[in-house]
Amino acid sequence: MGGLHELLREEGAVFAGHGDERTPRHFGDPRREYREATESCGLVHRADRRLLRVHGRAPRQMLHGILTNRIPEPPVGGAGEAVYGTVLTPKGRMVTDLTTLWLGAGEGEGLGLDVATSGHAAVLGHFTRFLPPRFAQVDDLSGRAGLLTLVGPGAEGVVRDAFGTAPAAGYLLQGGGPIGGGLLVARGVEQVPSWNVWASADDAAQVWRRLETRGAAPVGWAVWETLRIEAGLPAFGVDMDETTIPVEAGLVDRAFDHDKGCYTGQEVIVRIRHRGRVNWHLRALRFGDAAPAAGQQLFEAGGAKVRGRVTSVAQSPRFGQAIGLGYVRREFEPPAVLRLGSGAGPEVGVEQC
Secondary structure (H helix, E strand, O other): OHHHHHHHHHOOOEEOOOOOOOOEEEOOOHHHHHHHHHHOOEEEEEOOEEEEEEEOOOHHHHHHOOEOOOOOOOOEOOEEOOEEEEEEOOOOOEEEEEEEEEOOOOOOOOEEEEEEHHHHHHHHHHHHHHOOOOOOEEEEOOOOEEEEEEEOOOHHHHHHHHHOOOOOOOEEEEOOOOOOOOEEEEEOOOOOOEEEEEEEOOOHHHHHHHHHHOOOEEEOHHHHHHHHHHOOOOOEOOOEOOOOOOOOOOOHHHHOOOOOOOOOOHHHHHHHHHHOOOOEEEEEEEEEOOOOOOOOEEEOOOOOOEEEEEEEEEEEOOOOEEEEEEEEEOOOOOOEEEEEOOOOOOEEEEEOO
């Protein structure tokens, strides 16, 4: 992505690490960028996601016992379904979240796994242990393909103008996909209406320019973070990590196929669903005029026991205050009020994500 990096620098990008020191935090005016992303069309360089390719004699069958959701069918006419899921340890804790899609018409081209950068190394190590190399191999495409995201009410028109189509769901492969000199254009997450474009590293700068000429404005990852926190969307490596059980993060309805066969960690998830419960739940937090920081603890008014912790924070134009995500004890059903930093700290509103 060296060519893209130089182009972004020329366009005034201010770089700061977010899984990658080459990620633009902003382009000089975050307020304007937020307006572009919510009123028109913003274009974000996403270094928080990586692309893996799983291929070989039987990649689909091998992944079936590892991923928590079903494996999608191969694409027809270049159009396919993308399925969100997770990879778990035998104890039911997360290795990463991911989206599964195909990189071509069948197992020869392989399955693509869009994984969190924060879980990238761990999932490669997990596959080394649990993916039989006789039947499936993993290629790390981190240096060969990168992700651009378009967001905002004008994003659909920009995508359609640039690529001839804007899939309402799933994805489309064009020109051989990102490993064949083409593109993979996918509908983004429902919580933040968007479109994702996976392009080869050699073509990323050209694709960026094409999208700009159609009306997309450069937007830094700080705005993307604000949008996802406003939407209550947890990010792996920020709101979820290797200690998280997906039930705590509210992923059971999104990331699991409860009718599929066995997968690693299934027993823990089934036990929680049918006979148990978790003590912590991801919640949306409202801080008002307080100035919170990720990692701060939450308390009951006048109490000394920790009742929650903050994982993400953003200053939200939409809500007109500081907002965040965090984990709260199950006893405090939303709407509820806790205190920031101590039992005498500022009030924090606790709401459903």
